[in-house]
Amino acid sequence: MLNVSMILKYPILNLLSIGKKSFENLGRTIQKSGKTISRLLQPASVSLQYMQYLCQSMFRDKKKLFCIIDDTLIKKIYSQEMQGSGMFYDGKAGKQILAYKLILCLISDGKFAIPIECAYLFSKELLDLIPEKFQSKEDIAKIFIQAAIKLFGKAKIIVVADGLYATVNLLKWCYDNRIAAEMRMHSNRVVIFKGEKVLLKKLATKKRIRPKGRQMARTISALWHDMELEISIVRRIDKKGNETIVFQVATYKALPHEHAANYKKRWAIEKMIRTSKQHLGLQDCYSKSLQTQHNHVASVLLSYALVQLDMRKYRFKTPEQAIRRFKKKNATKFFKRLDRLDQSYECGYA
Numbered sequence: 001m002l003n004v005s006m007i008l009k010y011p012i013l014n015l016l017s018i019g020k021k022s023f024e025n026l027g028r029t030i031q032k033s034g035k036t037i038s039r040l041l042q043p044a045s046v047s048l049q050y051m052q053y054l055c056q057s058m059f060r061d062k063k064k065l066f067c068i069i070d071d072t073l074i075k076k077i078y079s080q081e082m083q084g085s086g087m088f089y090d091g092k093a094g095k096q097i098l099a100y101k102l103i104l105c106l107i108s109d110g111k112f113a114i115p116i117e118c119a120y121l122f123s124k125e126l127l128d129l130i131p132e133k134f135q136s137k138e139d140i141a142k143i144f145i146q147a148a149i150k151l152f153g154k155a156k157i158i159v160v161a162d163g164l165y166a167t168v169n170l171l172k173w174c175y176d177n178r179i180a181a182e183m184r185m186h187s188n189r190v191v192i193f194k195g196e197k198v199l200l201k202k203l204a205t206k207k208r209i210r211p212k213g214r215q216m217a218r219t220i221s222a223l224w225h226d227m228e229l230e231i232s233i234v235r236r237i238d239k240k241g242n243e244t245i246v247f248q249v250a251t252y253k254a255l256p257h258e259h260a261a262n263y264k265k266r267w268a269i270e271k272m273i274r275t276s277k278q279h280l281g282l283q284d285c286y287s288k289s290l291q292t293q294h295n296h297v298a299s300v301l302l303s304y305a306l307v308q309l310d311m312r313k314y315r316f317k318t319p320e321q322a323i324r325r326f327k328k329k330n331a332t333k334f335f336k337r338l339d340r341l342d343q344s345y346e347c348g349y350a
Contacts, residue, residue, distance in 0.1 A: 021281025086123025
């Protein structure tokens with residue numbers, strides 16, 4: 001049995017505080033030392049289990065859910081001594097930076113989204129120094145998908161991920177296990193369509209295949225590495241009216257507009273990453289310990305889960321509105337009420 005008040009103290013303090021989420025700054029919010037705050041930080045496994053419990057409660061009656069997977073960099077550019085940090089390419093900066101690479105998984109019904117898992121990928125220079133075999137991103141994604149299916153065995157789960165996860169390994173696993181997956185696909189992939197090998201980008205130029213007029217997507221069946229997959233050609237028009245074509249691959253059959261709409265659900269994880277970095281201190285832990293870093297990340301994700309609960313309860317349109325509501329509370333009084341909370345819950349699932 002775990003005490004709810006102990007699990008929630010750090011993530012709620014995270015929501016109540018202003019500024020950087022270091023132990024010392026969090027402590028100033030309730031007039032406690034940084035060491036006292038560090039003792040409030042629960043193991044990552046506890047935070048993740050409680051998130052899964054909240055996720056089950058929120059989406060208990062949903063018949064269709066999205067398991068969304070993505071990764072992000074946790075920048076640690078000023079530290080050479082943090083365990084597990086390494087050099088990764090940052091697309092926005094256009095260069096290699098010192099960071100952690102974090103893989104995240106959340107469950108969404110298309111409106112609300114609760115994170116349920118997180119794990120680390122390590123840089124090549126670190127892996128070369130360590131003889132043990134670490135999990136690949138495909139291995140981690142499979143574990144996340146299995147966790148989602150275990151939580152919601154009766155619901156239809158659609159896995160959504162970007163093109164970095166559209167590998168033969170992962171798609172083959174989803175295909176063989178009859179798991180519905182929707183991912184971006186690079187235009188340089190070669191598929192077999194009507195018995196002919198063809199590049200996707202050339203396939204999209206053929207008449208009766210490329211969507212036109214009011215039609216925003218077309219879907220065809222094609223073979224890729226002996227898998228019969230659904231390939232969607234999707235038109236995207238930006239604010240300036242410029243049109244681009246993107247490709248999606250799916251392991252299940254659906255109408256073209258459904259494939260396009262399902263992939264758009266990936267925006268939920270982009271929003272979570274952005275909000276967690278800008279407002280919840282995802283990058284603000286300064287401990288040299290990888291375990292403490294992991295505990296902090298899991299607690300920040302639990303903060304985001306609490307934000308989602310408030311969004312539903314108070315009908316907020318954005319996570320930022322829910323976060324602003326938290327910051328209006330008196331932190332000391334809120335913590336005293338939290339101390340009186342003696343609810344417990346079992347780590348098993350309903």
